[in-house]
Amino acid sequence: MPRKRHPNGELEAVLRQAEVKDWTITGGGDKYFKMKCPCPKKCMKTVHLSPSGANYLRNLLGQLRRATCWED
Numbered sequence: 100m101p102r103k104r105h106p107n108g109e110l111e112a113v114l115r116q117a118e119v120k121d122w123t124i125t126g127g128g129d130k131y132f133k134m135k136c137p138c139p140k141k142c143m144k145t146v147h148l149s150p151s152g153a154n155y156l157r158n159l160l161g162q163l164r165r166a167t168c169w170e171d
């Protein structure tokens with residue numbers, strides 16, 4: 100089943116970037132998506148469907164860089 104799209108274009112772009120990195124995207128039906136990293140540490144990050152503010156995208160990317168093996 101194809102995954103649901105994020106209604107926010109910039110956050111949808113992050114999900115697509117994650118998919119390119121072989122992360123698994125689940126959810127999207129209720130309040131948030133879950134992004135799971137393929138590495139042995141199984142890094143995980145949630146992406147809310149309703150971003151809490153203008154800094155949400157920047158904060159999300161910051162957390163990904165700090166707390167997971169995300170690389171740009």
Ligand SMILES: [Zn+2]
Nearest residue numbers: 136138142168
């Ligand atoms: Zn990882």
